[in-house]
Amino acid sequence: MDQRVAERAEEEFASLLKAVRRIAAEVATAHAVDVDQKARFPMETIAALREAGVLSAAVPRHLGGAGCGMMELAQLCSTLSQACGSSGMVLAMHYIQVACIARHGLESEFFRDYLRDLVQHQHLLASMTSEVGTFGDTRSSICAVEREGGRFKLTKDATTGSYCAHSDAILVTCRRDKDAAANDQVLVLVKREDWALRQTTSWDTMGMRGTCSPGFRLESSGPDQQVVPGAFADSAAQTMVPYSHILWSSLWWGIAADAVARAATFVRGQARQRPGSVPPTAQRLAEVAIQLQTMKQNWQAAARDFDALPEGAAGMDELLSIEWALKCNNLKIACSEAAPQIVHRALQIVGILGYKNDTPFSLGRHYRDALSAALMISNDRIVAKSASMMLVFKDAS
Numbered sequence: 001m002d003q004r005v006a007e008r009a010e011e012e013f014a015s016l017l018k019a020v021r022r023i024a025a026e027v028a029t030a031h032a033v034d035v036d037q038k039a040r041f042p043m044e045t046i047a048a049l050r051e052a053g054v055l056s057a058a059v060p061r062h063l064g065g066a067g068c069g070m071m072e073l074a075q076l077c078s079t080l081s082q083a084c085g086s087s088g089m090v091l092a093m094h095y096i097q098v099a100c101i102a103r104h105g106l107e108s109e110f111f112r113d114y115l116r117d118l119v120q121h122q123h124l125l126a127s128m129t130s131e132v133g134t135f136g137d138t139r140s141s142i143c144a145v146e147r148e149g150g151r152f153k154l155t156k157d158a159t160t161g162s163y164c165a166h167s168d169a170i171l172v173t174c175r176r177d178k179d180a181a182a183n184d185q186v187l188v189l190v191k192r193e194d195w196a197l198r199q200t201t202s203w204d205t206m207g208m209r210g211t212c213s214p215g216f217r218l219e220s221s222g223p224d225q226q227v228v229p230g231a232f233a234d235s236a237a238q239t240m241v242p243y244s245h246i247l248w249s250s251l252w253w254g255i256a257a258d259a260v261a262r263a264a265t266f267v268r269g270q271a272r273q274r275p276g277s278v279p280p281t282a283q284r285l286a287e288v289a290i291q292l293q294t295m296k297q298n299w300q301a302a303a304r305d306f307d308a309l310p311e312g313a314a315g316m317d318e319l320l321s322i323e324w325a326l327k328c329n330n331l332k333i334a335c336s337e338a339a340p341q342i343v344h345r346a347l348q349i350v351g352i353l354g355y356k357n358d359t360p361f362s363l364g365r366h367y368r369d370a371l372s373a374a375l376m377i378s379n380d381r382i383v384a385k386s387a388s389m390m391l392v393f394k395d396a397s
């Protein structure tokens, strides 16, 4: 990138970050409690993000987007999640889908046009990887796409589909054709006008209630150019997994950071009541700040490593390595375990005012939201995959 282009990209990111900070403070904060209580979609926040052009941050610059890198996207997600964890998760999941198209679909004119359209109309993209009968294994599908006469047909029973009913399109995993093996998958972009969506289960959960993620039966058909070129095996390893684990970690950190910020406000209030003395809770605050900093450095290091990958095929090849797979798995497990622990420690600092649901120090929503982290692609499942890789991986460093 020449210097002028780089400066323009930096300015554009700075203005997106400023917009997200404003939306977090003025919109997401105002609606977070209602979104959580009613398990409703954070429509005001997503409308404000649309209005500010934040939904196209991950679209490459040559297609009209801001071309944000991993660290920049993570900053946007972590900023928003400090106000509303569900909104941060919706934004992260949307960016993951945009990245899958931007990094694997651009040999197709259809997908280049689709991303130009996304910049103009700020389409919101959702994801359907889960399926009744595959037990949380994103790398296998039962459903298959059928292609005939330039059209596709696809039916899928998903166990969990975040904000599908509020999205403009869904990226759906499925088998390449009816004879393909369970792990021979492709991604299909299903647009709102191409689908009949029937909700099959409820979404009355402990946390992340605003993601609105019940089960759905999707029946769809459309032009077959909406099948993303290449294999999902590659887009999973090279894009979906690193984007998911880094962006999720950043937003889980945002939830934990807001919990610690509430605890810090509480401790300062105590200190003001007894000038000249350090309240005992300040020691606990200092201790939890260490864990929060470690968590932040963990996702930031991964984002920096990702952004430092060589461009083109060399970088894509590195992402297929065991080293990268383990790095992403370790990050996800570490951050998903740290987030609820940090919120728990913030709660011990604040005490009953954090336990109550109607004080400025309430931490119930943070706690419940953070508990989803270890389940969202089960940590046990991830550790089991890491365990088999460890048998053959020799760490060169």
Ligand SMILES: Cc1cc2nc3c(=O)[nH]c(=O)nc-3n(C[C@H](O)[C@H](O)[C@H](O)COP(=O)(O)OP(=O)(O)OC[C@H]3O[C@@H](n4cnc5c(N)ncnc54)[C@H](O)[C@@H]3O)c2cc1C
Binding pocket: 093, 126, 127, 128, 129, 130, 131, 134, 135, 136, 137, 158, 160, 161, 162, 163, 208, 211, 213, 372, 375, 376, 377, 378, 379, 380, 381, 384
């Ligand atoms: C907030 C949220 C939003 C989501 N949004 C979406 C979405 O938009 N689209 C989508 O497709 N999905 C979504 N999901 C679903 C998610 O991607 C996973 O599919 C789902 O969380 C896994 O469900 P599970 O626990 O039943 O599955 P499993 O992974 O099958 O786990 C079931 C149980 O088996 C255990 N287990 C699994 N493997 C092993 C192992 N190897 N060793 C030991 N124990 C094991 C687990 O610990 C767990 O107790 C979302 C989930 C959450 C929490």
